[in-house]
Amino acid sequence: MKAVVLMLVIGFSITDVKGAESQLDEHADNDKCLLSALKRANSEQTVAELQKICTDKVPTLFKRRVELEKQASKNRFAIIPHKPNYVLPASVTSINQEPYMDTAVASELDDVEIKFQVSLKYLFTQDLIFKDLDVQFAFTTTSWWQAYNSEISAPFRETNYEPEVIFNYHHSWNLLGLPVEQTSLSFNHQSNGQTGQLSRSWNRIILGFTFAATDNVLWGFRTWYRLPETEKISDIDPSGDDNPDIEKYMGYGELGGLWSISDKHSLEFMFRNNLRSQNKGTIQLGWSFPINDRIQGYVEYFNGYGESLIYYNQHTQRLGIGFKLTNWL
Structure with a gap:
């Protein structure tokens, strides 16, 4: 006993x-x-x-980002980063001349140009209807600038504009046993601001999920439905669908991931596929590394379709190096 x-x-x-x-x-x-x-x-x-x-458990990097955004948004004048903001002064590709064949600059475009992105959002309201549901307005512009091409007066070869309204749900939940960090539904417009044969645009409803594999590894996927447009009568018709076959190249969704190795080092990827017998795919890889306390170096590699709207149906390959002002996290 x-x-x-x-x-x-x-x-x-x-x-x-x-x-x-x-x-x-x-x-x-x-x-x-x-x-x-x-x-x-x-x-x-x-x-x-x-x-x-810090209660309950140590939050993931993603949760910390959300909390910082909410704190910054207490200032009603605050506009915060959305997607990464970066400049790639050395961006090298083999320029596909086909979309520009009937324009004055068709044979004068350089293979080396500057690519940069500015992406901002505004937190319009928090806890809409129920807790952790926020409404945001976002705007992203990505440009390909022939800055070194003085022979044709250094024009902006292509600029894509992407305004959107986003409903973000930040409450964690499980989807088929996977931990969802964020659920989003957005109304998205993307166009290149051109007219005539160079005009490209589409409107989508995008559903997205972000998952936390670990504290410093995130992955997610987005799927979209394209809102239908009327058929063009002719190529120069200002109304109607500029790119009716865009889903054949861009597909109906994409998969992405981010590994934050340290406070300053991170690796990221994006993968897209049209899931058709005539297979069209895309992969984009990125590496961010430290330069100083505020700026990160950035290397980006792209291979596939749809890097820009003008090339939605053209295969392109690009390598760029530069720096990031803001990152995903």
């Missing part, structure tokens, strides 16, 4: 020790989270708000 009691006492003692160790580990994680949050906090944040970020 004494032996049984002794075994029970030892068992409970081991359990208590393990429980205490678990609590210590949890407190240590929370302390690390709080210290990290303090370093990133602005002058308006309270200690209670920072503690809330």
Whole structure:
């Protein structure tokens, strides 16, 4: 009997020790989270708000990004980054002349140009209808600039404009056993602002899911439905569908991922496929690395269809190097 009691006492003692160790580990994680949050906090944040970020469990990098965006948006004049903002001063490709054949610059385009992207959003309202459902307005512009081509007065060869209204749900939930960090539904317009034979545009409803594989690894997919447009009477008709076969090349969705190796190093990828017998695919790879405390270097490789709307049905391959002003996280 004494032996049984002794075994029970030892068992409970081991359990208590393990429980205490678990609590210590949890407190240590929370302390690390709080210290990290303090370093990133602005002058308006309270200690209670920072503690809330670190309760229950240490948040993922994605959750921290969401919280920082909400804190920044307390300033009603705040406009925050959406997609990465970057400049690639050395962007090398083999320019496909086909879309420009009947234009004055067709044979004068250089293979080396500058590619840059500006992407911003505004948090219009938080907790719409229920908690963690936000409404955002976003605008992204991506340009391919013949900056070194003085022979044709250094024109912007192509610029894509992408305004959208986004409904973001930040509450975590499980989809078929996978941890969803964010669910989004957006109304998206994308066009290149051109007329005549160079005009390209489409409107989509996009459903997206973001998953957290680990604290520093995110992946997700987006699927879209293209809103139908009327058929053009002729190529120069200003109304109607500029690119009726765009789904044959861009497909109906894409898969992406991000690995944040450290505070400054990250790897990313995007994969797209049309899932047809006449297979058309796309892959984009990116590497971000530190330059200083505010700017990251950035290398981007693209191979496939749809890098820009003018090339939605043309295969392109591009390598660019430059720097990022803001990253995904």
